[in-house]
Amino acid sequence: MTTIGATAVLDRNGLNGLVAELMAGGRTVVGPTVRDGAIVLAVLDSAEQLPYGWGVELEAGRYRLRRREDEAAFAHSAGPQSWKNFLHPQREKLWSADRAPDGTVAISTETAERPSYAFLGVRPCDLRAIAIQDRVLTGGHFKDSGYEERRRGAFLIAAECTEPGATCFCVSMGGGPGADAGFDLALTEVIDDTGHRFFVRVGSEAGAELLARVPHREGDASTRDAAVSAVSEAVDKMGRAMPPVSxxxxxxxxxxxxxxxxxxxxxxxxxxxxxxxxxxxxxxxxxxxxxxxxxxxxxxxxxxxxxxxxxxxxxxxxxxxxxxxxxxxxxxxxxxxxxxxxxxxxxxxxxxxxxxxxxxxxxxxxxxxxxxxxxxxxxxxx
Ligand code: SF4
Ligand code: SF4
Incomplete structure (x- = not known):
């Protein structure tokens, strides 16, 4: 039985199955994809729309797509959007008012339908950012009900970082390229002589239930070791750092x-x-x-x-x-x-x-x- 803390291995077909299952369950799946010269976050119809074979070159004031020599899907760092574009959208109607011919005014708080999201490929820094927005928008006296509703229903699939960008500095902010909490499933992409696959860790009951419905095999030691070492090597590949002071x-x-x-x-x-x-x-x-x-x-x-x-x-x-x-x-x-x-x-x-x-x-x-x-x-x- 798949439980919290269990591990598994998915291949590219397995990832397709994961997305298909999420969609069949009525979820709107959002993930990275190549569009308009960037890796953006967009609604996906299939995991095949992930940016397989694409990476990015980042510098201050500069962003370029680049072709990779392998077919990695998650070997790129943050793009122009973040998950707040979906959880805390740029514009949202709060209410509307209509005046009838007799002068009476009717107020409607009806809002656009709020999708049940599944986010695929959430970076560890972005998991931390979501946790911060949770505190800000749902943790105090003044809650944002739209955010709260979207967030409550969201299913998060993390993608650990194996290739941080030249502008990444999460380690010096007390974070790191590994995902430690806040996800339903966490993926680490592994490409080696044994093939292209995704090491999966289960972080919630919902994650366990989903994984059980998708063809996968149990996590093996060699994939786990390759995943762990790719993430620990990424710690030393941060392009930037904050000064080590308070x-x-x-x-x-x-x-x-x-x-x-x-x-x-x-x-x-x-x-x-x-x-x-x-x-x-x-x-x-x-x-x-x-x-x-x-x-x-x-x-x-x-x-x-x-x-x-x-x-x-x-x-x-x-x-x-x-x-x-x-x-x-x-x-x-x-x-x-x-x-x-x-x-x-x-x-x-x-x-x-x-x-x-x-x-x-x-x-x-x-x-x-x-x-x-x-x-x-x-x-x-x-
Ligand atoms: S992005 Fe921010 S720091 Fe840069 S010019 Fe605009 S306001 Fe200034
Ligand atoms: S580096 Fe820090 S301040 Fe800049 S966009 Fe990311 S979280 Fe915001």
Missing amino acids: LQQLMGSSLEAERWDDVASRCLTCGNCTMVCPTCFCTTTEEVTDLTGDHAERWQRWDSCFDLDFSYVHGGAVRASGRSRYRQWLTHKLGTWHDQFDSSGCVGCGRCIVWCPVGIDITEEAAALHEEAEARKKETDR
């Missing part, structure tokens, strides 16, 4: 740092970093009416602390300069997030580095703030 303290002591002027001279305040970040959660609401004025809708949509309106308070924006907005983003993400949610707001996925149009690198900024703090300390000690 980032929370560093942010707290850097509020007047000169580096904010330097980064502000490069930052376009475009907000891309907040859009791609898997933990950024801020939203605003907007009302729209039709031309008759008899139908109105209220929508929730993503917002960004880089928008001038974000800090607008009766008559003006509190953070009017780019300097103050970048500082707000970084000090919240790495510093005050701990006070609010008991963790960092950064999981080290590297997306904000890749998708910043001017290549601003969060690890480089933190390192520069650290150097400046050290120089200040030396000056004071003299």
Whole structure:
């Protein structure tokens, strides 16, 4: 019998069967696939749509697809989207109101159907990001009911990292390329002389039930050892690292740092970093009416602390300069997030580095703030 903690091995056909079973059970399966020159997250009709044979080259402000010499499906790092695009979508209608000819107004809170998702290929950094969004959006006094509903029904299949990108730094954020919790099934892709296969670990009852319905074989020692060593080798392949200091303290002591002027001279305040970040959660609401004025809708949509309106308070924006907005983003993400949610707001996925149009690198900024703090300390000690 398949149980939590059990292991198994799936081949490519087995993975196809897994996706087919999920779909037959009414789930919308989302996973990585090649589209528009990138590996994006999209609804899949089959596991054959995974990016077999594709990898990526990442650098600050640069993303390129590249053909691989093997047929690996999960040997690529984070793309432009994260799972928040599905769990916490960019736009969602909250309610609508209709005025009848007699002047009475009827309010409807009917929302679009919320799919029962299965996410295939969730990276360990993204598992941590989902856990952070769970705390933010369902763990406090103000719950996001849409997120809560989508999250409650979601089935998560993790894909451990064996080839981190040049912009990855999860290890220095206390994470790593291995998946330790928060999944229903965890896959580790293995390609060696014995063939192309996926080592599977069962993380939940639902995962055990699904696996039992799919052709698989029991986990063998050689596949397990190959999977474990691929993940442990990935620890040393991180392209970047944060300075090895308390980032929370560093942010707290850097509020007047000169580096904010330097980064502000490069930052376009475009907000891309907040859009791609898997933990950024801020939203605003907007009302729209039709031309008759008899139908109105209220929508929730993503917002960004880089928008001038974000800090607008009766008559003006509190953070009017780019300097103050970048500082707000970084000090919240790495510093005050701990006070609010008991963790960092950064999981080290590297997306904000890749998708910043001017290549601003969060690890480089933190390192520069650290150097400046050290120089200040030396000056004071003299
Ligand atoms: S701040 Fe950047 S590296 Fe950290 S989680 Fe967000 S996008 Fe990823
Ligand atoms: S850091 Fe980069 S992505 Fe973020 S707002 Fe500035 S220019 Fe845009």
